[in-house]
Amino acid sequence: MNNSVTSATYIRNLSYTLRRRLSDFLDPQDRWKDVVVSIRKPGGELRYSQHHMRRFEGLVAQGRSPTEELLNDWGTTNSTVGELVDILRSHKLLAAASVLLPVQEASLAERQPACPVVAIESALPTRPLQERETQLPPVSPTLQPLILQESSEPGFSSFLYNELMEITGNFDNRPMSDGGSRLGEGGFGTVYKGVLNDKPVAVKKLNPMDDISSDELQVQFHQEIQTLKVLKHENLVDMVGFSCDGQHPCLVYAFMANGSLLDRLACLDDSPPLSWQRRCLIAEGTARGLEYLHCNHHVHRDVKSANILLDENLVAKISDFGLTRASARRTSTTMMTERIVGTRAYMAPEALRGEITPKSDVFSFGVVLLEILSGLPPASENQEPQFLMEFVYDIDDEDEDLTLEEFLDKKMTDWELSQVETVYSLASNCLHDRKNRRPVIKEVASELKGVVKSLSLA
Secondary structure, three states, X not given: OOOOOOOOOEHHHOOHHHHHHHHHHHOHHHOHXXXXXXXXXXXXXXXXXXXXXXXXXXXXXXXXXHHHHHHHHHOOOOOEHHHHHHHHHHOOOXXXXXXXXXXXHHHHHHHXXXXXXXXXXXXXXXXXXXXXXXXXXXXXXXXXXHHHHHHHOOOOEEOOHHHHHHHOOOOOOOEHHHOOOEEEEEOOEEEEEEEEOOEEEEEEEEOOEOOEOHHHHHHHHHHHHHHHHHOOOOOEOOEEEEEXXXXXXXXXXXXXXXXXXXXXXXXXXXXXXXXXXXXXXXHHHHHHHHHHHHHOOEEXXXXXXXXXXXXXXXXXXXXXXXXXXXXXXXXXXXEEOOOOOOOHHHOOOOHHHOEXXXXXXXXXXXXXXXXXXXXXXXXXOOOOXXXXXXXXXXXXXXXXXXXXHHHOOOOOOOOOHHHHHHHHHHHHHHOOOOHHHOOOHHHHHHHHHHHHHHHHXX
C-alpha cells in the first residue's frame, strides 16, 4: 500500500513501482483478464474487445507485462484508483487491491484464512509438470522441529537471538556509513554486520511483509537452511548458523566485504568501477555456482545481481536461497507452482506462468550478463526501454541507432570487442523467449570459461 495514493488518484499517475507490484499479482495465471473484461466505457459497453485481448496476450510471449500495458492504455482516460480497486475486490484479488489502498475489514476477514494455506503449500515438494493432477502429499507436521534440530548439523551453529542483537548493536538500523550496522536489504529481511569470534559476519533478520505471512516466512527460513546444509560450493555463499528463539528468525552468513554485484556495477559508496577482466571472472564464477545448483537438481528462482555477492577477492557467491526448490524426483524436469515468485525484471516468460525450470535461471542470468556489459540497472523509470532485457531488441534491430559498443559501460575501458561480442551473444541466447532454445547452464559456463581463458592469453 502507498499512503500517497487515494481513490481519486488517476491510474496514469501511479508510480512505476506500484505498477510493477500490481503486475506481480495480476500477470500470473492471467488474472489481468479479470480486470480487462470488467472495464466499461461511460456508456456501459465494454472498453476492450477480443482484438485488444489478443494484443495483450501477445505481450506475454515477448516476456512483457500485459498488466503494465493495460494500465498504460486505461490510464489515458480519467480512470481512477478507486475504479481499479473496486474491480480487483469484485474478483477477490484482495492482495492486489491492498497494494493501492487499505483493504476493508470485511475483505481482510476473507483473506486471512488463506495465509496458512499458502505457506503450507509452498513448503511441500514442488510437483513435476507431469504430476500436476496427482494428489498433494500430506503436510508434514514437523516443520518447526526440523528447524530446531539444525543445531546438530555439522558446520552450522545455533545462536541465541540476544547474542545476535549484541553483535549487531541491537540491530542498529543506521547504515554502516553513519556508524550503524545495516548493510542493506536482503531477500525477506534486513542484513546487518556483526563481529563473531573476531570475524565479521552478516546477519539477516527475516521480517514479515505486506504480502508474506509469518508462516510463509518460516518456510523461507527453513528452505534456506535446508539448501545450504546440503549444497557447498566456492560460488555459493557460506552459512555460519541461525537463530530461531527470538522475535525474528535470523540467518548468519560469512561476511562479503564487497557487497553485491548490483552495488559494485553502480559504483555505490564511490567504489571503483569493475574492470572487464573482473566482470568476466564474476560472470564465470556465477555460472559455475548455478551449474552446481542445477547438477544437484535445484532451481534458484531469484537469480539477480543483488543476489550475487562478492568477497574480499571479488569472488562471486550466489546468495538468498529462500525461494530455491529441489525437484521432488531429484530430476531437472519442469515443475509447477501456484505461487509466482522472483523479481519481475529478471523473470522468464514461463516463470510468470508458474513453471519452475532450470532454464528460467538461465534467462535471469542473461539479464545479469547485460548488467555486466552495460553497468545499467535491470529496470529503471529513467531509461528507455525500462527493462534492460528489452535493449536486446534495439541492439539487434538494424533500423535502431543503438550499437553494442554504445551499450557498453563507459566506466569500463579494458574490454576487447571479440570478447564483448561473445558475452553479448551468450546473453541474447539466454534471453530467448522459448526456453528450449536457451542453452543449459553448463554450456553457458563453458563459454564464459573460454572468454576468461582468452583474457589470460591476451
